[in-house]
Amino acid sequence: MRDGTKTKERIKKAALRLFVEQGVAETSIREIAKAAKVSQGAMYNHYTSKDELAWDLFSTHFSEFGLELRRIAPANPDLPTKFRAMIRYVFERFDADWVLVSYVFLARHQFLGRITRRQGNPYSAFHNVIAEAMRRGEIPRQDVEVATSLVVGGIIQMIDTAILAKRYDYPLRRFRKQGLEALSEPVADACVHLLMA
Amino acid sequence: MRDGTKTKERIKKAALRLFVEQGVAETSIREIAKAAKVSQGAMYNHYTSKDELAWDLFSTHFSEFGLELRRIAPANPDLPTKFRAMIRYVFERFDADWVLVSYVFLARHQFLGRITRRQGNPYSAFHNVIAEAMRRGEIPRQDVEVATSLVVGGIIQMIDTAILAKRYDYPLRRFRKQGLEALSEPVADACVHLLMA
Amino acid sequence: MRDGTKTKERIKKAALRLFVEQGVAETSIREIAKAAKVSQGAMYNHYTSKDELAWDLFSTHFSEFGLELRRIAPANPDLPTKFRAMIRYVFERFDADWVLVSYVFLARHQFLGRITRRQGNPYSAFHNVIAEAMRRGEIPRQDVEVATSLVVGGIIQMIDTAILAKRYDYPLRRFRKQGLEALSEPVADACVHLLMA
Amino acid sequence: MRDGTKTKERIKKAALRLFVEQGVAETSIREIAKAAKVSQGAMYNHYTSKDELAWDLFSTHFSEFGLELRRIAPANPDLPTKFRAMIRYVFERFDADWVLVSYVFLARHQFLGRITRRQGNPYSAFHNVIAEAMRRGEIPRQDVEVATSLVVGGIIQMIDTAILAKRYDYPLRRFRKQGLEALSEPVADACVHLLMA
DNA sequence: TATGAATGAGGGTTCATTCAT
DNA sequence: CATGAATGAACCCTCATTCAT
Numbered sequence: 099m100r101d102g103t104k105t106k107e108r109i110k111k112a113a114l115r116l117f118v119e120q121g122v123a124e125t126s127i128r129e130i131a132k133a134a135k136v137s138q139g140a141m142y143n144h145y146t147s148k149d150e151l152a153w154d155l156f157s158t159h160f161s162e163f164g165l166e167l168r169r170i171a172p173a174n175p176d177l178p179t180k181f182r183a184m185i186r187y188v189f190e191r192f193d194a195d196w197v198l199v200s201y202v203f204l205a206r207h208q209f210l211g212r213i214t215r216r217q218g219n220p221y222s223a224f225h226n227v228i229a230e231a232m233r234r235g236e237i238p239r240q241d242v243e244v245a246t247s248l249v250v251g252g253i254i255q256m257i258d259t260a261i262l263a264k265r266y267d268y269p270l271r272r273f274r275k276q277g278l279e280a281l282s283e284p285v286a287d288a289c290v291h292l293l294m295a
Numbered sequence: 296m297r298d299g300t301k302t303k304e305r306i307k308k309a310a311l312r313l314f315v316e317q318g319v320a321e322t323s324i325r326e327i328a329k330a331a332k333v334s335q336g337a338m339y340n341h342y343t344s345k346d347e348l349a350w351d352l353f354s355t356h357f358s359e360f361g362l363e364l365r366r367i368a369p370a371n372p373d374l375p376t377k378f379r380a381m382i383r384y385v386f387e388r389f390d391a392d393w394v395l396v397s398y399v400f401l402a403r404h405q406f407l408g409r410i411t412r413r414q415g416n417p418y419s420a421f422h423n424v425i426a427e428a429m430r431r432g433e434i435p436r437q438d439v440e441v442a443t444s445l446v447v448g449g450i451i452q453m454i455d456t457a458i459l460a461k462r463y464d465y466p467l468r469r470f471r472k473q474g475l476e477a478l479s480e481p482v483a484d485a486c487v488h489l490l491m492a
Numbered sequence: 493m494r495d496g497t498k499t500k501e502r503i504k505k506a507a508l509r510l511f512v513e514q515g516v517a518e519t520s521i522r523e524i525a526k527a528a529k530v531s532q533g534a535m536y537n538h539y540t541s542k543d544e545l546a547w548d549l550f551s552t553h554f555s556e557f558g559l560e561l562r563r564i565a566p567a568n569p570d571l572p573t574k575f576r577a578m579i580r581y582v583f584e585r586f587d588a589d590w591v592l593v594s595y596v597f598l599a600r601h602q603f604l605g606r607i608t609r610r611q612g613n614p615y616s617a618f619h620n621v622i623a624e625a626m627r628r629g630e631i632p633r634q635d636v637e638v639a640t641s642l643v644v645g646g647i648i649q650m651i652d653t654a655i656l657a658k659r660y661d662y663p664l665r666r667f668r669k670q671g672l673e674a675l676s677e678p679v680a681d682a683c684v685h686l687l688m689a
Numbered sequence: 690m691r692d693g694t695k696t697k698e699r700i701k702k703a704a705l706r707l708f709v710e711q712g713v714a715e716t717s718i719r720e721i722a723k724a725a726k727v728s729q730g731a732m733y734n735h736y737t738s739k740d741e742l743a744w745d746l747f748s749t750h751f752s753e754f755g756l757e758l759r760r761i762a763p764a765n766p767d768l769p770t771k772f773r774a775m776i777r778y779v780f781e782r783f784d785a786d787w788v789l790v791s792y793v794f795l796a797r798h799q800f801l802g803r804i805t806r807r808q809g810n811p812y813s814a815f816h817n818v819i820a821e822a823m824r825r826g827e828i829p830r831q832d833v834e835v836a837t838s839l840v841v842g843g844i845i846q847m848i849d850t851a852i853l854a855k856r857y858d859y860p861l862r863r864f865r866k867q868g869l870e871a872l873s874e875p876v877a878d879a880c881v882h883l884l885m886a
Numbered sequence: 887t888a889t890g891a892a893t894g895a896g897g898g899t900t901c902a903t904t905c906a907t
Numbered sequence: 908c909a910t911g912a913a914t915g916a917a918c919c920c921t922c923a924t925t926c927a928t
Binding site: 302333335337340 | 891895
């Protein structure tokens with residue numbers, strides 16, 4: 099209101115940044131309020147607790163990823179194109195707002211216990227795509243969980259490394275220039291290849 | 296001493312378990328002391344602060360992994376056997392003491408900024424093995440960082456999934472029976488295959 | 493607010509009393525809060541730390557004394573009247589609120605290292621008056637520091653003895669009846685006389 | 690023992706220094722033990738508590754001063770020579786071991802409540818000398834308490850200023866070269882003069 | 887006597903949260 | 908909806924002191 103930006107939006111933005119910079123537990127309501135230029139008390143007009151705020155931020159975007167990935171997959175004919183599109187989406191999202199993606203990524207262990215299996219879960223989106231490819235004979239039969247772990251793990255690790263590169267000054271400086279999205283095709287292809295074993 | 300177990304050992308054990316169960320920030324010194332059957336004050340005869348305790352637990356085992364992996368690699372002739380031996384080591388360690396491995400895995404983002412790049416760093420152990428295989432022509436030339444990310448990511452994700460299986464009642468229930476170690480060969484092979492692309 | 497008295501005022505009052513009764517280090521924030529009928533947490537809405545509270549209490553009144561003494565001196569024509577007015581001010585202040593004066597007096601060693609030399613410093617107020625009297629030939633030339641020490645020392649010791657009389661049941665019971673102020677003239681005259689040597 | 694210095698002596702020395710440097714409350718048994726190169730536990734073979742140590746250090750030297758001053762006074766014929774000898778003793782002691790004297794001086798408010806009136810109390814040594822001089826008609830009749838306060842105050846303030854000069858870098862730098870003792874005669878004379886009023 | 891690990895009360899401070907305005 | 912003082916539980920840590928060796 100003060101500056102045309104909605105209060106709740108400012109809170110989200112500030113919380114996201116601080117959570118990623120310092121960790122959820124290490125960030126106090128005071129800090130968020132201050133960063134969002136809101137009074138401490140006003141925070142509670144928007145979120146009933148710090149936990150609710152952290153969870154809302156996580157679950158919203160976690161599902162968003164899951165849902166979008168589920169939407170993207172059927173729009174592509176085969177495993178290679180599905181993977182490319184799915185991974186490009188994730189990487190583009192990272193390039194556009196790495197703080198948001200980092201949060202979802204880093205906070206996942208804290209919240210995964212609360213996620214219902216079915217709903218927009220990115221992991222299961224990949225799981226389904228792989229299982230279906232196996233059913234269609236696109237890739238050899240193998241343990242789906244292991245296969246999914248390897249694929250998702252590879253993708254996550256790319257993001258992981260990218261986060262480190264953002265936060266410290268780690269290797270993989272390449273996407274400083276190009277963005278992570280530039281890597282989506284080779285990564286997707288590597289994943290497909292991996293499942294051909 | 297009280298019961299034949301050294302105090303410091305009891306503290307480590309208790310801290311490790313609580314850190315994994317609840318997170319480092321979410322675990323208080325009081326809780327650790329209680330779980331270790333030590334007074335709060337006694338904690339500080341062994342560690343100068345909670346942070347030092349968390350860091351000691353992390354860095355010790357993190358380097359241990361890195362060092363051991365560096366030791367294992369040269370004892371094997373080619374990439375497939377290297378990978379198998381390295382991954383078997385990690386998975387066996389997980390089966391033997393999943394709490395310890397989970398801690399190192401889960402806390403890594405908190406501490407990675409403090410780790411010196413080269414020393415016993417598991418990531419760089421894989422990095423070196425892959426780079427060397429590339430030099431020797433065992434696998435095609437490609438971006439080493441991307442390659443390492445995919446491989447390490449796959450392995451980590453296996454552990455990640457295994458942790459979730461331990462903590463909640465998630466998929467990949469298979470190694471409930473066999474242990475993660477049973478998967479080391481297929482995972483190693485998939486990793487090799489992936490790099491052949 | 494709770495009872496019409498401002499919180500910060502209640503904190504100051506309580507802290508002053510406890511600091512004098514027990515010493516700064518020996519007084520806990522908990523005690524002050526309780527005496528001021530405020531929660532522990534609320535203390536920190538008014539002072540960022542216990543040290544800041546102690547320092548604020550000291551420096552405020554220390555400068556106040558210095559400033560007032562500097563104001564009083566020029567309003568009087570010669571050394572005897574200057575001394576009488578200055579000492580009367582100090583003694584009156586003691587009679588009116590001996591706890592406050594005692595605090596400034598007792599805590600001075602703890603804080604003197606932080607005081608800037610010139611500003612409202614009671615010692616230098618006397619220093620200036622004596623130096624000026626020497627310049628004007630009112631008193632013989634002598635070491636100004638020694639002279640000031642003797643004068644200020646005499647005054648302080650009166651207060652010191654008075655504090656002991658308040659706290660224990662020591663000699664100099666006289667001003668139990670009359671107040672310290674009754675002694676300001678004889679003390680001032682003795683000081684003048686002392687400088688005539 | 691370890692180095693030929695008796696343990697208890699090392700403890701006293703270390704405690705004295707730390708008490709003056711930091712204050713009694715601000716100095717921990719741990720610190721003293723460390724500075725004295727003694728184990729924490731061993732401290733309690735020599736003193737039953739930190740308070741006993743602080744008190745012992747204070748009362749021993751406080752009485753020592755009082756006793757010595759009482760011994761010095763009668764050895765001199767009149768007030769001027771008495772004052773000179775007494776003040777010289779105090780100032781010499783300061784020059785020889787300013788830490789010790791500072792401790793007695795600074796800690797006096799903390800302990801004065803425990804001192805029995807009669808025994809070796811420096812204040813009362815001066816009190817007696819002045820009262821006697823008054824009886825003998827050496828100085829005019831006046832309030833003995835006030836007179837004593839002014840005299841003792843002047844002396845104490847000299848020491849006070851000297852302590853500040855040692856600890857920070859305050860005025861009265863003169864006795865950096867000569868020692869406080871060089872001032873004993875002028876101070877004594879000023880005191881006599883002051884009582885002549 | 888000397889040692890230093892162990893104790894647990896208590897220290898200063900921060901926190902999420904409430905509520906009168 | 909917004910404010911920010913107030914709350915009091917909880918946090919990390921330090922302390923004087925004890926005691927088995």
